[in-house]
Amino acid sequence: xxKNVHAIAMTASYNFTLIIDxxxxxxxxxxxxxxxxxxxxxxxxxxxxPPARQQIMSDSCNIDTQRVESTLxxxxxxxxxxxxxxxxxxxxxxxxxxxxxxxxxxxxxxADNNNTNDNNANSSNDNxxxxxxxxxxxxxxxxxxxxxxxxxxxxxxxKQESMAVEDSTEYKYEFPAFVFPDDESKIDGELIAAHDxxxxxxxxxxxxxxxxxxxxxxxQGLDFTHDGHDDNSAQHNNDIRFGLLQIHGGPCGIMAxxxxxxxxxxxxxxxxxxxxxxxxxxxxxxxxxxxxxxxIRAIMRILIKAASDETYIxxxxxxxxxxxRYFRKIIxxxxxxxxAAIAASMDLLQSRIGVISFVLSVxxxxxxxxxxxxxxxxxxxxxLPEFGHCSQELANLxxxxxxxxxxxxxxxxxGDPTDPDTFILKGIGPNQEIGFLxxxxxxxxxxxxxxxxxxxxxxxxxxxxxxYTTLFTxxxxxxxxxxxxxxxxxxxxxxxxxxxxxxxxxxxTDLQALLNNxxxxxxxxxxxxxxxxxxxxxxxxxxxxxKMLENQEMYGWHCLKCTLWNKMEATIxxxxxxxxxxxxxxxKTKSQQDMEKSLKNNNNNNNKGDNADGGGDKNEANExxxxxxxxxxMYLYNGLKATKKDRPQIxxxxxxxxxxxxxxxxxxxxxxxxxxxxxxxxxxxYAGN
Numbered sequence: 259x260x261k262n263v264h265a266i267a268m269t270a271s272y273n274f275t276l277i278i279d280x281x282x283x284x285x286x287x288x289x290x291x292x293x294x295x296x297x298x299x300x301x302x303x304x305x306x307x308p309p310a311r312q313q314i315m316s317d318s319c320n321i322d323t324q325r326v327e328s329t330l331x332x333x334x335x336x337x338x339x340x341x342x343x344x345x346x347x348x349x350x351x352x353x354x355x356x357x358x359x360x361x362x363x364x365x366x367x368x369a370d371n372n373n374t375n376d377n378n379a380n381s382s383n384d385n386x387x388x389x390x391x392x393x394x395x396x397x398x399x400x401x402x403x404x405x406x407x408x409x410x411x412x413x414x415x416x417k418q419e420s421m422a423v424e425d426s427t428e429y430k431y432e433f434p435a436f437v438f439p440d441d442e443s444k445i446d447g448e449l450i451a452a453h454d455x456x457x458x459x460x461x462x463x464x465x466x467x468x469x470x471x472x473x474x475x476x477x478q479g480l481d482f483t484h485d486g487h488d489d490n491s492a493q494h495n496n497d498i499r500f501g502l503l504q505i506h507g508g509p510c511g512i513m514a515x516x517x518x519x520x521x522x523x524x525x526x527x528x529x530x531x532x533x534x535x536x537x538x539x540x541x542x543x544x545x546x547x548x549x550x551x552x553x554i555r556a557i558m559r560i561l562i563k564a565a566s567d568e569t570y571i572x573x574x575x576x577x578x579x580x581x582x583r584y585f586r587k588i589i590x591x592x593x594x595x596x597x598a599a600i601a602a603s604m605d606l607l608q609s610r611i612g613v614i615s616f617v618l619s620v621x622x623x624x625x626x627x628x629x630x631x632x633x634x635x636x637x638x639x640x641x642l643p644e645f646g647h648c649s650q651e652l653a654n655l656x657x658x659x660x661x662x663x664x665x666x667x668x669x670x671x672x673g674d675p676t677d678p679d680t681f682i683l684k685g686i687g688p689n690q691e692i693g694f695l696x697x698x699x700x701x702x703x704x705x706x707x708x709x710x711x712x713x714x715x716x717x718x719x720x721x722x723x724x725x726y727t728t729l730f731t732x733x734x735x736x737x738x739x740x741x742x743x744x745x746x747x748x749x750x751x752x753x754x755x756x757x758x759x760x761x762x763x764x765x766x767t768d769l770q771a772l773l774n775n776x777x778x779x780x781x782x783x784x785x786x787x788x789x790x791x792x793x794x795x796x797x798x799x800x801x802x803x804x805k806m807l808e809n810q811e812m813y814g815w816h817c818l819k820c821t822l823w824n825k826m827e828a829t830i831x832x833x834x835x836x837x838x839x840x841x842x843x844x845x846k847t848k849s850q851q852d853m854e855k856s857l858k859n860n861n862n863n864n865n866k867g868d869n870a871d872g873g874g875d876k877n878e879a880n881e882x883x884x885x886x887x888x889x890x891x892m893y894l895y896n897g898l899k900a901t902k903k904d905r906p907q908i909x910x911x912x913x914x915x916x917x918x919x920x921x922x923x924x925x926x927x928x929x930x931x932x933x934x935x936x937x938x939x940x941x942x943x944y945a946g947n
Contacts, residue, residue: 272330277342278305279722280697280928290331297330298323299355301343306352313344342701346645348724349507349898431505431899433479436609438578446602447575447585455582458618461626464639471646474506476579479612480516480557482549483897483906498906500524500532500542500549504897507724508641509613511648513897514719514726515656516616518692519556521730522715524548536732537891539910554600557607557616558593559691563659565623568592572622573599574615576606586622617652624661632684634663645724653726657692657719660684665694667707667751670758675771683758686710693718693936695729700931705760708747711936712739720894720932727897729932733890736915740885749804752776753797762797769795780807788843806843815841888916891945894929910945917941 272290274297276283283304288297298309314321316339325333439445450458463472483503500520502513524532524542530551533543544552565571571589573596578584589596600607606615621629621640630636633651640652640661655661662684664670673680686694686709693713697720698704710718716736718729739747752775756764764772766789770782788803789795806813806826814824817831818841824831829838894909911929915937930942 271337272335273338275340276301276304277340277701280701280931288330290329292330293326294321294323294328294330294333295326298326301341302353303355305343305345306354307343307345308353311346311350313346315342315344316340342703342723344723347507431503433477433481433505433608433610433612436577436606436611438576438583442583442585445576445585446599447573447587450584450586452582455584457626458621460639461629462617462621462640464641464643466643467639467641468643468646471508471641471643474508474646475614475617475641477610478504478506478509478513478614479608479610480513480553480616481608481612483899498540498895498897498908500544500552501895501897501906501908502553503899503906505899507898508646508648510726510898511653511721512613512617512656514728515560515653515692516553516556517728517895517897518657518717518719518730519559520549520552521717521728522691523552523555525717525730525732526715526734534732540908541732541891541893541910550604553607554597557600558596560656560659561596561620561623562593564620564655565659566625566628570623571596572619573603574606574619574622575599575603577611577615577618579611584618586619620655624655624659629655629661632661632663634683647724648726650721653694653719653721654686657694658686658690660687662686665696665704665706665710666760667709667754670755672758675755689714691715694721695719695932695935696721697928697932698723699935700928706935708751712747713737718936725896725898728895729892730895731890731892731913733887735887736890738886745808746801749776749801750797753800757797763794764800766793766795772800776804778807806845812846813843814846815843817841886915889914892933892942912943912945913937914941915939 271287272292273287274285276285278301285297285300285304295309298312301312301314302308309323309326312323314323316335321333321335321341442449481503483498483501502517502520504510504513521542523530524544525534530544530548532548532552535541535543561571561573562568569590569592573587573589574584575587576583576585587599589599603615606612629640629651638649638651640649640655641647642649650665651661651663654663654665664683664685666683666685668685668687670683670685671680672683686707688709690709690713692715694706694710695718696704696706699706714737716731716734720727720729752772753764754760755775756768756772766786769786773780773782785803785807788806789799791799811825813826814828815826815838816823817834817836818839819836820831820834822831822833823846824838826843830836831838890913892911892913894911895906896909897906899905909929911926911933913933917939926942926944930940933940933942
């Protein structure tokens with residue numbers, strides 16, 4: 259009966275695995291009568307995230323954290339469940355709860371008595387005695403406190419004083435306000451029409467934007483960290499002088515790409531002259547002029563990549579939020595005019611409306627019709643209404659110049675690619691200057707394509723569930739990949755055109771279209787007999803057959819009658835004229851390959867006596883030259899400085915790219931999992947102090 263089913267559910271044992279910042283936390287078993295409130299408090303003990311800020315995703319659905327009185331049985335959760343826990347306001351302070359083994363809090367009446375302690379010491383002693391004798395037996399996890407005794411009273415007061423000092427040193431920096439000109443006629447630009455502004459902000463923030471989230475976007479500038487006292491000196495060894503300063507959550511999806519393009523200029527443009535020291539705790543030491551120049555170049559590069567017409571680039575030169583007056587300058591004469599406009603707007607960029615003004619410039623340069631065409635969901639805003647986070651579309655726009663939704667390689671068709679009505683998932687194009695990685699990939703919640711993983715420069719924007727940072731290395735060779743890897747990546751990329759879900763399976767009817775995309779002269783019927791999986795083709799089988807097609811001279815078959823070795827394309831034996839029949843296509847043995855290589859070298863020596871190495875060795879030498887290094891340093895920069903605890907930091911990492919120990923346990927487990935998305939067998943260890 260339903261009653262019996264309900265009773266069984268209420269007495270069932272629930273086991274949860276919490277995923278917090280990529281780390282798994284096991285939770286003691288809970289029965290079906292346990293209320294959601296108790297689970298939220300348990301999560302707060304593990305993470306420090308208060309229940310009001312918790313976002314929880316189970317294996318099958320999101321959990322409504324407002325239903326605090328609901329039981330686990332009423333939530334219809336599986337008995338063994340993974341819960342991904344996110345913080346709705348990651349910039350706010352964490353609130354770790356004490357252990358539930360501590361004594362419970364005093365009753366409200368006793369608490370009122372305790373409030374009179376400061377006025378009457380004798381009364382205080384009596385009330386404390388009453389409290390200890392009449393303590394509440396209910397275990398209140400949210401406000402749980404332990405009673406002070408004479409032995410620990412001094413220690414507790416000292417701890418509270420220390421916490422008060424810490425709170426008083428909370429980081430209160432604010433970017434300066436932009437001084438809007440009193441005489442608008444002196445502004446070098448034109449006023450944007452009010453209806454254009456309305457349309458622009460509808461696409462940017464949507465209709466359900468939370469005012470405090472919007473406020474944070476209007477309080478973030480593009481300026482540098484200022485830990486030192488002498489801004490004219492470059493010798494701030496404790497400063498992260500190259501780093502942009504972030505004081506609010508949300509705009510990090512803009513600042514990390516800008517930081518990445520700045521690093522490209524400072525690390526790999528020798529004409530800028532920045533002092534570099536690979537392996538040092540502080541590897542990049544620019545002067546004020548050098549970092550300002552890098553910022554200007556980064557902004558220029560992002561705007562030029564994003565502009566749908568390079569002869570019509572929009573640049574915001576003045577803005578006033580409350581009167582909704584925004585002035586723009588149209589750049590028509592190329593990079594020289596654009597550079598001058600950006601340099602003249604440094605006061606605007608470094609003010610509290612610097613980031614939002616830059617975003618408006620990029621969006622207007624791309625144009626709203628183009629942006630809406632590129633997005634998969636036309637109704638989604640570029641800045642998410644949930645907590646004001648930067649969307650993946652907006653982050654992609656800053657990195658690649660295209661406002662696409664996805665992070666996979668190229669475009670993918672959800673259905674028949676030849677059908678004009680088939681929905682296309684737009685992805686990332688090739689030859690990206692800056693890359694992108696995400697901490698969600700090791701948890702199998704996302705999959706980044708090779709176009710993002712293998713950029714021209716070894717610099718990556720790193721996305722997580724709630725923040726963006728910048729990962730880089732000073733070794734340009736880290737960005738190199740071998741020709742063999744390039745071919746393998748392109749092969750898988752073309753296979754995935756017909757394998758949208760990347761499951762490693764395509765229909766056999768797609769084989770000819772796949773061969774056409776690979777620009778092969780081979781016809782499907784010529785190789786279809788090599789696949790033995792019916793109406794589908796597995797990736798492993800296709801990769802093996804393609805390798806045979808690419809190196810046909812290395813493959814062949816032994817005649818079943820006379821055992822003669824025949825070339826792969828042969829259908830009858832060259833000696834006995836027997837049909838190939840069921841003879842297996844196989845690779846030449848190593849002895850055969852060595853013999854042919856020896857004969858080839860002898861021929862080369864006879865034809866070119868002065869070239870003893872032969873052409874084959876040159877190819878091998880070139881292959882070695884393009885191979886990335888096996889060991890190098892990487893640096894992760896996080897510019898967030900919302901509190902003293904959250905001050906900007908740079909994390910130095912030692913990376914062994916070909917460690918070949920997939921089960922190696924690292925102290926930097928989360929970063930190792932991230933970097934293994936690019937280098938599958940990497941070993942990563944913290945290398946800084």
